[in-house]
Amino acid sequence: MIPGDSAVFAPGFFSSSTVHTALVVGAIVSVVSGVVGVFTVLRGQSFAGHAFSDLGTTGGSGGFLVGIGPLWGFVIAGVACAGALELIGVQRARGRDLATGVVLGAALGLGALFIYLDTTAASTTGVTQTVLFGSIFAVSSSALPLAIGLGAVATVAVLVTYRPLLLSSASPELAAARGIPVRLVGALFLVVLSIAAALAAITIGSILATALLIGPAATALRLTRSPGRAMVAATLLGLVITWLSIVLAYDSYDWSASGAGWPVSFFVVALVLIVYVLSDVLRPRRFARRGRGTVHV
């Protein structure tokens, strides 16, 4: 069967270089989000992921403005945000709703200014859409080496520090008693998380990035109990979600007479939600929480 003739893959799907780039980016993001996302949930740092998304808007639009591209913008803003969170203390930043809200709001306001300047002065069309809601089809092939490099750094960093990271995520007290530099491990993870958020942001935009960062991991955690298996499951889920979204978005160009396709980001977020809900409905009985076990004495 010639793929191009099938009902699933619209003509030209396999020969399009845009699709190739999108598939590669989708794979990178899936691996990084799967590996990093499980630890993000384990460490209770979804909040930090959200902060990275907000600041990513500023970074991405700023990146456009100065001409270095959105991915560099996302990364720079993310690492800066990681530094700030480390200085304040992540748990403290989470607890101090007011101060954090004001700072994040200000950052987002800066993003609004950058986007305004992008669209008026620099006449870069579609920046608003690209930065906020993203499009994996808009990732230029020249950004691929950077995306691959960042993905590799983030994944290797987590795998190399796996045991100390796991123990200090489960209990900082236990980790410190074993001589693990808990604070250093935490700072390193924040940088890794900011890279993961940047990669998710070029895929589905800064506003939606958290969905891809947390969604597959949250679903995987419902299906398996061990950390290793959760990372593998989250990666595979991410891969299915992003690749299926790319296929659907590509097909969607044929859905209406006008020939306008639907955004990939929509499909990604919709699939994340569907998979998450399905995992709850179809959750095997043996994974249901033991009734007695939930009673804490």
Added chain:
Amino acid sequence: MPEPRKTDASVVGVLAAEGVSVRLSGRQILDEVSFEIAPGEFTGLIGSNGAGKTTLFRVILGLQQPTAGRVLIGGRPRSRSSQSIGYVPQKFQLDPDAPLRARDLVALGLDGQRLGFAMPSRARTQRVGEMLKAVDAARFADSRVGTLSGGEQQRVLIAHALVSRPSLLLLDEPLANLDLAAGQEIVALLARIAREQQIAVLISAHEMNPLLPVMDRIVYLAHGRAASGPADEVVRTEVLSELYGHHVDVLHVHGRVLVVAGSSPEGALIDGDQPHVEVVA
């Protein structure tokens, strides 16, 4: 000052505190605390909140540098890589959704400080399984730690602390968040482990009564100062009055020991907060 002896740990004592003092931001937290613990000894570190129990633990674990004095583990100063201490923290909280089974946490007790993944091996799995069985945790070995009850979590944490075969086990207020029955089970388990595996157990508590039946030694902390010895020698009116710096009464009521501040008109209860006992100072 005695020379550090390179003799067997079973001869020199598992843990020795020698005049340990800690001063933090102008406050004297620990004041020349000295005591020694022998292998297999079950020791209670008793004192009210703020007496310096947690700080003393931090010094023993090497997380807090003493202002004066030193701590010897097996006759030698603690090295950072030392795995001879198992530790169970007071604070432990994990989300029920967190993907960490009891056996995963115990396995981290073997080599959680090493980089990378652990290569799966039969010896590893077997050791973790043995340890879970030894603390009666085998039946929830595959449950997520966050879904377990407080008493069940304590067992898993004890297995985590013991799996690397330390000579000393430190537990920070393990009974604080448990009901009476669960607390008694944990105390019995720890006493059995200390006896059978010759592991010295140092357990901190603000209430001494649950520990009295099994305690070989008591280290009583008050205002940063410590008195140490067998419980019946330390928990006496004259010894504790000296330690507190004012008169306290040690009362024996229905097999329970109560420490009562004698000078205050209300008869403030220092230790043994049992609501059913009327204390008359």
